[in-house]
Amino acid sequence: MDSVTLDRIDLEILDHLQKNSRMSNADLSRELGMAPSGVLERVKKLEQKGVLIQYTARVNPEAVNQNLLAFIFIKVADGLGCDETDRLLAAIEAVQEVHHITGEDCYLVKIRVASSNELMQLMRTAFRDIPNIISTRTTIVLETVKENQHIVIQRETQDDK
Template structure:
């Protein structure tokens, strides 16, 4: 883990909500000089704490699409099978998130496609490309009731 102080956490907290904030405005919000603030942001980027900056796009305003949540179970639980499936998922652009999980299934996938026909093609590709026996259970998202907008870092850290 990277050692962070309260100022680093303040910077991260602000950037989660406002990634497009200017360095000058960020420095004022966290009570630092602009040069010190920029130095800290660059250090956080180099350390891999700040991994990227994104915009949340309102997809229904620009295109039709479906969001599917899929659970995947592998028949065999070897490290090789897990690595191969992870590589398959990474090479499938419609899979926008993937988690290895404990419990009844092995992976949790979030898949976004223009329509159900494309989802079925993705599903078939995942099943047929896997050199192992897998089971996929899919749930079509009807509505997203809460969006991820950042974490309260103070509650997750000892600072």
């Protein structure tokens, strides 16, 4: 997606919605000092432009027995950009993120499962079924200090220049 020009109000809307995506239009309007209809129109435009792409709920992984977080570095025979490998990795239910990376490996995959036994089963089944995988290196997270999806929004806009 190409960069979209956003003004100060758009950036404030994004900041508020990242902090609380359940914020009502009335509350958002009050925070911004704008009419609810104007705020709603701006939010809809941000959605249409592909700036706002999803509203989600964050679930405590431990509350649903997803206690083990692991990152897996994967080297594949066909290198970066193989649509089939991308698709197969992304289709694994426990996989939360798939990233193409530089360096010795081709992918960095984030996985969340219940236990080391479940991780081992996943490695023996789902990953083994992907034909282009040459090797994997797994890092298990002992403790998460910070984890969020919040994008830092630069406050300088076209209006400020």
